[in-house]
Amino acid sequence: MKWIAAALIGGSLLLPPFFAGDFYVNLASQILIAAIFALSLNLLVGFGGMTSLGHASYLGVAAYISALLTSRYGFDHGTAALLSILATTVMAAFFGVIALRASGLGFLMITLALSQVLWGLAYRMSSLTNGDNGIPGLTRPEPFGFSLESPVAFYWFVLIVAMTAFLMMAIFVTSAFGSSLKGVRDQPRRMAALGFNPWLIRWITFIYSGFWGGIAGLLYVYYNKYIHPNSLSTMSSAEALLGVIAGGSGTLGGPAVGAALVLLLKNYASAYIERWNMLLGLVFLFIVLVMPAGIVPGFSRLMATLRGKTR
Amino acid sequence: MQFWIIQGLNSLSLGGLLFLLSSGFSLIFGLMRLANLTHGAFFMLGTYLAATTLRSFDGLNIWTTAIGAGFVVAALGGLFERLVLTRLKANPLGQVLVTLGMSFIISDACLVIWGGDSIPVPTPQNLQAPTRLFGFVFPTYRLVLVGVAVLVAVALYLLIERTRLGAMIRAGVDDRQMARAVGIPVSRLFTIVFCLGAGIAGAAGVLGGPILSAYPGLDADMLPLALIIVILGGIGSLLGAFVGSFVIGFIYTFGTALFPELAYIILFLPMIVVIAFRPQGLFGRVGA
Secondary structure, X not given: OHHHHHHHHHHHOOOHHHHOOHHHHHHHHHHHHHHHHHHHHHHHHHHOOOOOOOOHHHHXXXXXXXXXXXXXXXXXXXXXXXHHHHHHHHHHHHHHHHHOOOOOHHHHHHHHHHHHHHHHHHHHOHHHHOHHHOEOOOOOOOXXXXXXXXXXXXXXXXXXXXHHHHHHHHHHHHOHHHHHHHHXXXXXXXXXXXXXXXXXXXXXXXXHHHHHHHHHHHHHHHHHOOEOXXXXXXXXXXXXXXXXXXXXXOOOOHHHHHHHHHHHHHHHHHHHOOOHHHHHHHHHHHHHHHOOOOHHHHHHHHHHHHOOOOO | OHHHHHHHHHHHHHHHHHHHHHHHHHHHHHHHOOOOOOHHHHHHHHHHXXXXXXXXXXXXXXXXXXXXXXXXXXXXXXXXXXXXXXXXXXXXXXXXXXXXXXXXXXXXXXXXXXXXXXXXXXXXXXXXXXEEEOOEEEOXXXXXXXXXXXXXXXXXXXXXXXXXXXXXXXXXXXXXXXXXXXXXXXXXXXXXXXXXXXXXXXXXXXXXXXXXXXXXXXXXXXXXXXXXXXXXXXXXXXHHHHHHHHHHHHHHHHHHHHOHHHHHHHHXXXXXXXXXXXXXXXXXXXXX
């Protein structure tokens, strides 16, 4: 049953380029990017029990570095991508050392403070980042000579990256290491007593999560060809966290579904009303108060009840 | 010399303002184990209320406005605590998320009501004339602000350490279960402390108005300062909030004056140092 559903979803991802117009293909690309980002955050939130409110740091910093290197310093896209992912991963390692001194709410506050510092930097350091104007006029890479300018070509590119990302993260959490991560989430003391090093396990997860956040950031800046300090804001972190929690944190596919829902809501809502921030706030209240376990677990529980199973 | 003294005073007044902001945050965190991410929005709401009332009614002075706005924001905070937060008692993460959602709602509502342009808040007329001290010229309002912050600090200290209510709050901070068992109405304390913290933040927003003016994004500027101060000073410690506020006030003011583009980076250096060597904060207790 699970495999059929997965195959159906995977198969349907191949469809947009053939049946949908450019608008929907672009929307599908955005959804995939948001899904990678949410899945990377889910490694921390769902599997590691570390709720971060600063995940936009990795998306934003990777995007900014790639944007600056290609537009201002004349790097080619391949080198720029490598350097920006490297820098983002190193930053994640550094931030991890700081944030993992605390746990729970302290961890959340430190990640939030760190990301706010980066956001302030992007805003204020206008000689480097162009401040509130952002950096416009960026280009997309041309891997092996293929142009990614058309929506369809870009969609295939994003789909390949997204599938790889999903697979890599799935392997990560289902591996022995993933089991030890879940062990550290639920019973840190017992795991330490069994000879595991909880801090190291958390730190490696933190770095891995930052790495995929950076990949999402690269795709994000390729898609938009523009970068603004807003992509580093709490709002950006919060949207991803909402996706994770709405979809069901700690499940493999849930956060992708949640991220898709948040993005669709944002797109459709902003077509009718300007008050996206207020709507986002209300959705937060609704999800936390009404569906704390998330939509995907809530739905599968419903299905199980319908089929007469007791949970 | 002139530069250092003037900037020193600016640091003191910013520190005073930051104390008003972060003391409430710290109190709420200490008692309720709740990172109230609405705190920046409460502050901003106060500033906007001041901008409107002080510009439309000539007779009002900033102190009555601060008290009035404090009560308005405290009432709003109380409603939020009663209607939403109490439902999530067993779910600390859910509580943080709803405070975040609430901050989005408040800041967007401010944008709807007051628009996107920044609105200056007038400095009280009787404090507009500069003060001369030791041959230097100081803006009087900033001097008064430091005094107010110290007064509030003393009042809060007396409230926590010398009153029955304060004793109950301390009991709740130390051991919530035990406090309940001996008959302290912890749930009502939560509401009181949340109202108090929100109210101080709202009043701080009013008093900060003449220095900062009201603009969209003020909440996002102030919240990280409160977070850094509380992490620095120690969660739930009033003394920590006091010392942390002035440390950050100095670092931020001199950082902005000397290295304008790097002020934000410099801001988080002390936080890193403290986290590295004393994760519970300067005045925090172990395990806070």
